[in-house]
Amino acid sequence: MIRFNHVGKVFTNGVVALKDVSFHVPKGQFVFLTGHSGAGKSSILALIFAEQKPSEGEVRVSGYQISKLTAKEIPRLRRRLGVVFQDFRLLEYRTVEENVGFALEVTGARPETIPNRVMRVLTQVGLASKARAYPRELSGGEQQRVAIARALVNDPHILVADEPTGNLDERATRGVFQLLREINAGGTVVVMATHNMELVRDTGYRTIELRGGRIVYDSGVDENGELR
Amino acid sequence: MRYRTPFREAMLTFRRTPVLSGLSVASIGFSLFTIGLFALVALNFRKALDVLAERVEVVAFVMRGTPTEAISQATQDITAFPEVLELVYVTPEQALGRARRELVEFKEAYRDLEVNPLPASFEIRLKPDFRDAVHAQAVAERMRGFPFVEDVRYGQDWVERLDKIRTMAAAVGLVIGLAFAAVAIVIIGVTIRITVLQRAREIAIMRLVGATNNYIRGPFLIEGAVKGVLGGILAILMSWLTFEAFQRSTGEAGTTLVFFGPLQMSLMVIFGTTIGLGGSLLSVGRQLRNV
Ligand SMILES: Nc1ncnc2c1ncn2[C@@H]1O[C@H](COP(=O)(O)OP(=O)(O)O)[C@@H](O)[C@H]1O
């Protein structure tokens, strides 16, 4: 589903964010990206949803080669991905259901199918009762659930989450994480960047640790680099 | 949940950010208003020049004793000149009558005359497009070609001065008009840029969930066009109020002033719409390239 092949990323300001990064995420996997702030986690995610292009090497996501995407193909790729951020990125002038429905509208989904699909994902994240609320009326945990619902509404194969629990208290963190686990259990690949090691521990999920833009540890491969 | 068309989306912007939307409309309105005021001045100045130009007249004096057939033949020929609006043949008797009526000082002198000293003449009024030095002179030259024409007058100095004023007015008008238009475009560009920057986050989120550039652009373009239309209407309204106030304050003299016709008003709205659209297109385009 996701394949990084000797990927390097140098930003235009000269900062080297990634060096020789290679890994492969097969169908259905849950992967943690860990490492200190500035290690390169967000850069990897940005390459996955084509916000950035690799400076070196090759990134393949869902059959698309990121470095060769045309302006028209980027929206198509993104409709197959769900993306979730630490700061939720909801539209403040829209209600919960509008925020979620919006991700369907942009795909040109038939208008009459939208309300049902929206209610289905809102039920899945446990927020059906808040459909008419505005983001500011919700707690952080609830806002992140809305963002996750929005990411899910297009039935993505891959969900990318950049520190999704970074702004949440412990209780909300566990709730959101549990939700991501359920989504993964349904067959969706989840790539989650976090520095919350407590969350990572004991889950048994694959963990890729970054330091200074390099992979320093990957629990998902053996000494030969083969997937376990 | 209501489905959102690009149009409804654009209209929602006005509800969400009434102050900013109002400011953009006002800035488009004021920019067009300055252009409008200037255009009004230019329009009225031109009209005044046209009124002056109505007096451009070529007069050809006819030799005494010219046969009537020659006169009537010439009348036909002259009327066929493309420049000629109206041709009047003034007999010596008519000329004398006119002189007695109009030149009060000479009333006495003209009464006791035994021989009429005034010649007959052709008085030629030119069509509006030909009331300038070049055409007046051309007509005068042609008149001199008639063997029975003694002398031709067309107020050469006066016509040439009128020409100069016209050329200068056109040049000044063009320069000031272009300057105003440039300022208007910059102001409008800035206003729309603020709107776009204010919505940069929204645009980024739209792109994140897979919106195409066209989908994102749609509401912005509609919004820009609507602001342009409203700004144009506002400008016409302000121009009209200013015009009314000015006209009232000038009293009698003001009654000859003219306001824009329907065509010019539509042009103003179309111009507003165009810059509203153009400004949106430019600033959204730049934003889309940045993300
Ligand atoms: N858009 C950018 N432009 C320039 N430098 C960037 C950009 N994004 C990230 N960086 C730099 O790249 C390095 C890796 O950043 P990032 O991938 O965000 O790390 P993490 O998410 O692990 O904290 C950092 O040094 C950061 O300052």
Ligand SMILES: [Mg+2]
């Ligand atoms: Mg980061």
